[in-house]
Amino acid sequence: MSSRRDTAERLRRLMATEGDAVAQNTRTVNQLSDYAIQGFDDYEDLRDAAREIKESAIEHLPELIDEVTEAVEANGGQVHVAQTAADANRIVESIMADREAEKLVKSKSMTTEEIDVNDHLEDEGYEVVETDLGEYVIQIADEAPSHLIGPAMHRTPEDIADLFNSEFDLAEDLSGDPNELTEFARERVGKHIREADVGMTGANFVVAESGTLMLVTNEGNARKTAVTPDTHVAVAGIEKLVPSLADLQPFTELIARTGTGQDITSYVSLLTPPVDSPIPDFEADEMRPADDRAFHLVLLDNGRMGMREDDDLRETLYCIRCGACSNACSNFQAVGGHGFGGETYTGGIGTGWEAGVHDLDSAGEMNDLCTGCSRCEPKCPVEIDIPWINTVVRDRINHQGEGDDFDFLVEGLTPDEEPAGLDLQKRLFGNVETLAKVGSLAPGLSNAVAGSRAGKWVLEQAFGVDPRRDLPEFADETLREWYGARGAQVSDPDRDVVLYPDVYTDYFDPDRGKAAVRVLEALGVRVHIPAVPESGRAPISQGMIDTARDQAEAVHGALVTHIDDGRDVVVIEPSDLAMFRRDYEHLLPERSAERLAENTYDVLEYAYGLLDNGADGDALDVPGDDGDAGVAYHSHCQQRTMDVDEYTESVLSDLGYSVRTSDVECCGMAGSFGYKSEYYEVSMDVGEHLHDDLGDIEERALVASGTSCQEQLDVLYEREVPHPVELIAPQ
Amino acid sequence: MSSESLSTFESSVPGPVHRTTAADADATLSEAIEEPAVGTALPYDEVSLADAVDTDPSPSALETAATGVTPAALGIADYGTVTIPSGAAGDELVSLYTPRHVAVVAASDIVPDMPTAYERLGEDFAAGMDTQILATGPSATADMGTLVQGVHGPSETHVVVLEDR
Ligand code: SF4
Numbered sequence: 001m002s003s004r005r006d007t008a009e010r011l012r013r014l015m016a017t018e019g020d021a022v023a024q025n026t027r028t029v030n031q032l033s034d035y036a037i038q039g040f041d042d043y044e045d046l047r048d049a050a051r052e053i054k055e056s057a058i059e060h061l062p063e064l065i066d067e068v069t070e071a072v073e074a075n076g077g078q079v080h081v082a083q084t085a086a087d088a089n090r091i092v093e094s095i096m097a098d099r100e101a102e103k104l105v106k107s108k109s110m111t112t113e114e115i116d117v118n119d120h121l122e123d124e125g126y127e128v129v130e131t132d133l134g135e136y137v138i139q140i141a142d143e144a145p146s147h148l149i150g151p152a153m154h155r156t157p158e159d160i161a162d163l164f165n166s167e168f169d170l171a172e173d174l175s176g177d178p179n180e181l182t183e184f185a186r187e188r189v190g191k192h193i194r195e196a197d198v199g200m201t202g203a204n205f206v207v208a209e210s211g212t213l214m215l216v217t218n219e220g221n222a223r224k225t226a227v228t229p230d231t232h233v234a235v236a237g238i239e240k241l242v243p244s245l246a247d248l249q250p251f252t253e254l255i256a257r258t259g260t261g262q263d264i265t266s267y268v269s270l271l272t273p274p275v276d277s278p279i280p281d282f283e284a285d286e287m288r289p290a291d292d293r294a295f296h297l298v299l300l301d302n303g304r305m306g307m308r309e310d311d312d313l314r315e316t317l318y319c320i321r322c323g324a325c326s327n328a329c330s331n332f333q334a335v336g337g338h339g340f341g342g343e344t345y346t347g348g349i350g351t352g353w354e355a356g357v358h359d360l361d362s363a364g365e366m367n368d369l370c371t372g373c374s375r376c377e378p379k380c381p382v383e384i385d386i387p388w389i390n391t392v393v394r395d396r397i398n399h400q401g402e403g404d405d406f407d408f409l410v411e412g413l414t415p416d417e418e419p420a421g422l423d424l425q426k427r428l429f430g431n432v433e434t435l436a437k438v439g440s441l442a443p444g445l446s447n448a449v450a451g452s453r454a455g456k457w458v459l460e461q462a463f464g465v466d467p468r469r470d471l472p473e474f475a476d477e478t479l480r481e482w483y484g485a486r487g488a489q490v491s492d493p494d495r496d497v498v499l500y501p502d503v504y505t506d507y508f509d510p511d512r513g514k515a516a517v518r519v520l521e522a523l524g525v526r527v528h529i530p531a532v533p534e535s536g537r538a539p540i541s542q543g544m545i546d547t548a549r550d551q552a553e554a555v556h557g558a559l560v561t562h563i564d565d566g567r568d569v570v571v572i573e574p575s576d577l578a579m580f581r582r583d584y585e586h587l588l589p590e591r592s593a594e595r596l597a598e599n600t601y602d603v604l605e606y607a608y609g610l611l612d613n614g615a616d617g618d619a620l621d622v623p624g625d626d627g628d629a630g631v632a633y634h635s636h637c638q639q640r641t642m643d644v645d646e647y648t649e650s651v652l653s654d655l656g657y658s659v660r661t662s663d664v665e666c667c668g669m670a671g672s673f674g675y676k677s678e679y680y681e682v683s684m685d686v687g688e689h690l691h692d693d694l695g696d697i698e699e700r701a702l703v704a705s706g707t708s709c710q711e712q713l714d715v716l717y718e719r720e721v722p723h724p725v726e727l728i729a730p731q
Numbered sequence: 732m733s734s735e736s737l738s739t740f741e742s743s744v745p746g747p748v749h750r751t752t753a754a755d756a757d758a759t760l761s762e763a764i765e766e767p768a769v770g771t772a773l774p775y776d777e778v779s780l781a782d783a784v785d786t787d788p789s790p791s792a793l794e795t796a797a798t799g800v801t802p803a804a805l806g807i808a809d810y811g812t813v814t815i816p817s818g819a820a821g822d823e824l825v826s827l828y829t830p831r832h833v834a835v836v837a838a839s840d841i842v843p844d845m846p847t848a849y850e851r852l853g854e855d856f857a858a859g860m861d862t863q864i865l866a867t868g869p870s871a872t873a874d875m876g877t878l879v880q881g882v883h884g885p886s887e888t889h890v891v892v893l894e895d896r
Contacts, residue, residue, distance in 0.1 A: 131883070133872050133874040133875060133882065134874035137874065150873070150874070153874075160875060160876075178875040178876040178879050181875040182881075182882060185875070186882055186883060190883065194790075210861060212856070218870065218871045219871070219872045219874075219883050220882060220884025224884075227823050245853055246850075249848075249849040264810050264812060264865070264867050265867070266867055266868055267865065267867075267870070268865040269862075270856075270861075270863050271862050272861040273862075275862045276818045276862065277823045277862075278821050278824070280793060282791070282794070285790050286790070287789065
């Protein structure tokens, strides 16, 4: 398992060197973008509009390419469609040669990173200078960008000062003062821009009808790059095309809010090149006529047409590269883009891009760092289901995996649909229900084995379970056994519900299930707890889509008659609710998925609804005189994405509790993630952030809705952390 | 333009806003301008730039100017944004290379929001004014650690609103 150890070591090193700068920058921008979105009423409407525009543009891509070609040519420019990165580089090189150019200045563009144009041109003897200050820094440091829009965000000002001081022969060393560093870099870069023969930009959007480019920037370097040299080359992926100028409106209002947390960036340039501005010739100190301007639009395919044909990856092409998904990612906040890897793109949607324009291997590096927490999704201005793209890519990687020495250990324990070579760790966590069933036949024995040194050794060697984690312990009696013996205790019910017995509640923590039963009964509801299979959350989190689909079908089969009978389905574990409400749309026929989505509820969402409709809450446990009113509540990441966390808060506050909530995106445990030996430390780093965020809660009860969150908080606070339903259950 | 849009615009612009009239424009402009100044001609009736403002600057004049003055085609109230049409007179360079940019906008060109702005931009583009910069406040970067204003573009932006134009 040395590769797990290598991964752990690499991530540990990154957290030590780049972690602080990354954490500070991503968390700040993530927070700012939260504020910007909250203050913007049109957010959801514009996301819908943006999504529609992108869907239709990608559908009509071939026509748009023809249209933009005509428009640009009519304006006096040229369009080149490059099939591959090599083609694009050849085209750029020949433009350089035709213009007898020596120096090219560039404004930030991930697409040009994708084709490695700098290396190519430098190899051919040209000088290339990045003009975005962040890009300039990493060009000097000879590093890869660590973020879509903040390429140098892994560096502190002190790092940058050290870099400049060692790179340049300065009369006086620079300190780490950001103003001084900016001034220094601006002077250097400014001189290059004035001297350059060719200016290269990317494009955030390209308008097919007019050949207009939209460039979104704060520094102004893209403006200068486009307008100062007489030759402008824009390199853009074909997915950047939109039909008309009016289509830019929603994006203009969204891109900064999600990307940087600004309402709008300093500059949104709408350029229709070649532009009419006179050409400033700084050497001759004269203005040359605009007629001398040349413009080339290089449209890059490089795998995009293939992505367009791929039902699962297609959505990636809607991405406007705002970087929000990385900023919202707890693991990205801890390790940064260099931890996620990827040849060009990193973090969040990076997996989709890497799989589409490079290959599965370069996507694979980062893929396992996505825990499926889904906090990126509400931040995506084009509503991409980023976790699903990560799941699909993981599934594809699983299917190209190699065999493993420990296969014999899991024969029979893992009745899944996955290929024989699937990583054993994934297989273990993906088949948790079968393991739970076997383990619970003799709970005492299973607990003793899992907790023993020998047991931990096997778990670590074979499955990569970190020995620093304790596996959850089997309960003596499952929730269903308890309920079978006890039976329903409501005779004249107002409603009947099915309480979904998720694996964790059933086998490991029946107490929260019992509390849910008591709360529902106190509100006049009769509870049924039939046998229902695991939701498929476990296999899907390991990228085992076929297995998850089987589970989804079985769950649907088990629940549908109850739903037909008018029973609502109440769910304790948020990650399972998220399966029913969100992920099943990928696994089941549309009508089946909708059926389940519409009839499943979070347990406290359901309690809220009952109370709101007049149920008598007198029997619930309210805070007494013993000062137990203070509660600290950490909601589950997927609950937040579904907007159901607020019901728990409301129920608790309405009952008289004073609730403090956490602001962090995820607890860091994220199902199996925190158990994996290669990610244990990342998981703890994310957890520490939650600890800092909650602050001093010595005097408060601490509750959490998710199993994983409960376990993580157990460790962080060294106390038992119940589900909020346990707080209010009648004693 | 409604008076509501004007006051929203005024409060959203990140930087000083000078409200004035055509008759007082000279005085207001000279307040907002620090010399040496470069500029492009203003298209508003009875408003023009002072002789001291160089309207045909050489590259070196551009680089040494303290202020650049240009007209703005639109003001967008919700965002405090002005749009700089960049044409043969060199507005793009004047508004970009100088440390202070003064944009002059007619009150009647202030629109409430982005959808309305795009309607107007659509008309402008169709009429050939097909390069415009939506500019909001000074140029800025956070790449060196904290937010620093004044990078490749101006560090200071002023907007002069002609209330009777
Ligand atoms: S996937 Fe969405 S959130 Fe992520 S970079 Fe692309 S547009 Fe932004």
